Amino acid sequence: MWAGVIGLGAMGSGIAANLAQAGMLATVWNRSRDKAEALAEAHGVALAEEPATVAAAADVIFLSVGADDDVLEVIDALQAGLEPGKVVVDTSTVAPDTARTAAGRLRRAGAELLDAPVSGGPEGARKGTMVMMIGGEEATLQRVQPALDPICGAAHHMGPVGAGQATKAVNQVMVAGVIQGVAAGLAYGRGQGLDLHQVIEVLGAGAASNWQLLNRGPNAVEDRFPPGFKVALHRKDLAIVRDVLAAQGIDLDLIERTLADYDRLVEQGYGDEDISALYRLRTAELKAE
Numbered sequence: 001m002w003a004g005v006i007g008l009g010a011m012g013s014g015i016a017a018n019l020a021q022a023g024m025l026a027t028v029w030n031r032s033r034d035k036a037e038a039l040a041e042a043h044g045v046a047l048a049e050e051p052a053t054v055a056a057a058a059d060v061i062f063l064s065v066g067a068d069d070d071v072l073e074v075i076d077a078l079q080a081g082l083e084p085g086k087v088v089v090d091t092s093t094v095a096p097d098t099a100r101t102a103a104g105r106l107r108r109a110g111a112e113l114l115d116a117p118v119s120g121g122p123e124g125a126r127k128g129t130m131v132m133m134i135g136g137e138e139a140t141l142q143r144v145q146p147a148l149d150p151i152c153g154a155a156h157h158m159g160p161v162g163a164g165q166a167t168k169a170v171n172q173v174m175v176a177g178v179i180q181g182v183a184a185g186l187a188y189g190r191g192q193g194l195d196l197h198q199v200i201e202v203l204g205a206g207a208a209s210n211w212q213l214l215n216r217g218p219n220a221v222e223d224r225f226p227p228g229f230k231v232a233l234h235r236k237d238l239a240i241v242r243d244v245l246a247a248q249g250i251d252l253d254l255i256e257r258t259l260a261d262y263d264r265l266v267e268q269g270y271g272d273e274d275i276s277a278l279y280r281l282r283t284a285e286l287k288a289e
Helices: 010-021 033-043 051-057 068-081 096-107 121-127 138-148 163-191 196-203 211-220 231-246 253-267 275-288
Strands: 003-006 025-029 060-063 087-090 112-115 130-135 152-159
Touching: 003 010, 003 051, 010 025, 010 033, 010 060, 010 121, 025 033, 025 051, 051 068, 060 068, 060 138, 068 087, 068 096, 087 096, 087 138, 096 112, 096 163, 112 138, 112 163, 121 130, 130 163, 138 152, 152 163, 163 196, 163 211, 163 231, 163 253, 163 275, 196 211, 211 275, 231 253, 231 275, 253 275
Parallel strands: 003 025, 003 060, 060 087, 087 112, 130 152
Antiparallel strands: 112 130
16 A cells, blocks of 8 residues: 655654655655655655645545645645545544535545544654544545554544544644643743742642643743644634634634634744743733733
């Protein structure tokens, strides 16, 4: 089984590297050619001239791109290289309706879509330990499982196309709540003059322990916020959730507060920092008081 990867950012580059190590990577493509050239040379794989070339060379095509319009643009660009039996695994985070639209366009060529957003961050992509939340036909998932094994720790079938994205949205809402709590708690601890590294160590062994505290807290308390999960990307994901809820006449205070906070960070030039940069806002607010 041969795989191709389109989109070689923080997540896609890790996916491609693990597939190459497993001897399954046929070719790669990226909108910025320099990234694709570097990865292709590093792993001794072909550099595709266009997305359709990836589709022609691979049985399974992994997408890791930024936004809904990007996904649909790539889906359309794949068409000339598709044929019945090929599977597109989209690891991007988009709206469930976008996933369903993409699946419909692929069906015209006899290809199938698995919407497969991931959790675990760039670290998980590099280590091949990501969790994948997959929407689509379960038989299709089972057929491409050999290509998933090198890139993730677990691939969970969540339902039909769109269910993977809906599950990822749940994840993103929860992440918003967790990182808000971590940022506020650590800012309070700083105001109390505590050794925050010790606080993280102590609380990390108790009921308040969480991934954000343990993996992002140590950098945050030193006022360092390397991504990670960029503020601008989480903002994009939460905006998708807000739009879905708005169509149902629902709003969530947590989402609105977090989006407002992210807007402030973007305005201050911190949109490319990790979401733990919320700690900047919380410490500034405590100082102001």
